[in-house]
Amino acid sequence: MIEDDEERTKFERIYYSYEKLMFYTAGKVLTVQEDKEDAVYQAFVKIIEIIKKIKLVDSPETKALIVKITEQRAIDILRKNKKTVPIGDDISLYVDENEPQAGSNLVDALEKMNPRYKNIIMLRYDQGFSVKEIAKLFNMKETSVQKVIWRAKESLRRYMEGGETD
Structure with a gap:
């Protein structure tokens, strides 16, 4: 205290x-x-x-x-x-909006995702951090952050299509 x-x-x-x-x-x-x-x-x-x-x-x-x-x-x-998590605009691109469990599938994908990918993608799209802010926070180059974001999106896309996350 x-x-x-x-x-x-x-x-x-x-x-x-x-x-x-x-x-x-x-x-x-x-x-x-x-x-x-x-x-x-x-x-x-x-x-x-x-x-x-x-x-x-x-x-x-x-x-x-x-x-x-x-x-x-x-x-x-x-x-x-036991409610569902709203889906952010950028991430909703990977969700079939006609599927009733789409939001929970995204939550499952995020929970199974590589923690580094998850942290960076959540800061970028959920919290609105800029690539520059994330790079500073994680002591990374901006290009490295952009690459991790791209890989995280690809991981989400593969999972939402029925595959596994990285």
């Missing part, structure tokens, strides 16, 4: 800097307002637990961490409620 004024100040800065982003992130997964609020609340509880590990509030690493924590809490609530 928060033990001193420095940690309290850091948490307040995180709260005011990222609250809207957290609600936006939760809203990409959840549709019910109360569920979104629960996801954000649970994310803030987790942030309090790890507040000592957060060095800079305004860094890309902190932003990515907060988005990931919020997303995970939202997915946990989604699973608990």
